[in-house]
Amino acid sequence: MRFDAYLFDVQGTLLDFYTPVRAAVAEHLSALGRPDIDPGDLTRAWRTDYFTRVSTLDQLSGPWQKVQGQYEAGFAAVAASYGLPAPDAASATRVAASWQRLVPWPDVRDGLAAIRSGALTATLSNTDMATVIGLARRLDLRFDALFTAELFSRFKPDPQVYLGALGFLGIAPQRAALVAAHPYDLDAAAALGLGTVFVARPDEYGDPALAHSAEPGRYTQAVTGIDQIE
């Protein structure tokens, strides 16, 4: 391995959220009798809504607001934007629970194990600690440590999240790499001196035309799977 430690983004990078979340959205739309609304489209709007919420949420003052609660609130907002009736609390919770049922991309299990045999591995996710702990357990994915935004009371791309994780590991930025499918995350890590591994996830949003891409040479490495990291 080129680095002593690898920090992994989770949603989208290691795990496919589109498939399970779209399925839950499709079920909700079907129950409402709304075949005219594309569940994939609503899923992408929901992801965007979450992204906006996370980037504007002040988590430093007051008690931590769980990300799972943001998904539930966001679902109501996105449903309204599609002209759907306001979901009751139970429906919002049920549909939002799909964000805890993500599935690993096919290269992840073997790829993670191979990297872990030669370097420290840890998550670095904006999702709740309880969600990451639950996903790692249910999916039997093994890391040396689980780090999330919640530990630092701020979200990526805040520098304290990356530097805080490295502080816990006792590793200098130059000896660590962030692995992510999202340029905003990699760019923030690069600015702090970490190595960067871009992972192409053409199906992240259900349509390769919508997937993120990396400028050639911009990152330490660009791969098409975790098992390609060298």
Add this chain to the structure above:
Amino acid sequence: MRFDAYLFDVQGTLLDFYTPVRAAVAEHLSALGRPDIDPGDLTRAWRTDYFTRVSTLDQLSGPWQKVQGQYEAGFAAVAASYGLPAPDAASATRVAASWQRLVPWPDVRDGLAAIRSGALTATLSNTDMATVIGLARRLDLRFDALFTAELFSRFKPDPQVYLGALGFLGIAPQRAALVAAHPYDLDAAAALGLGTVFVARPDEYGDPALAHSAEPGRYTQAVTGIDQIE
């Protein structure tokens, strides 16, 4: 399992520190030509010094002071109290590194795996994150999460350490238990409503007469090994 989550103290409860630390101390004394000093006695004095340091250290103001650094400073102080020459920095670091080479008590590996098959398992240690991460990795001990005092900028028995860990897990105190060999730790957890499992470790300090004991009925359960927890 009786609880949804088990939090484990590490040093002394899951891992034997006396054997590796005493060996490092003995080597140091031997190099100094001091067979008159009992390495076990000095090891116990060092542990006590650490305990005093941790209970008086203000970790809320300023950058976190690594516990490993406290061991190194403590070794110099304890050496002086035995009339030994001040260790140079390299010697103090070498001897203090023994605190990162702890070994599991014989019941721990199978016991942890059995509990983890039915409940969430996590460490809750006053030792540094990097130390707990390194120990779990080298000893191949699997937990669902690794929590330490460092995450909360305060040490046990501060209530925020126990409650913070439960907050990350999303588990109510009544649904969790602390597993420890030390009454001070269990009493603090009990005061917050957690269940308590006392583990007898007769060899923790190298002499059963020095080991902690539990008043009958004081804790939810009292066991002689992690594999006895029910």
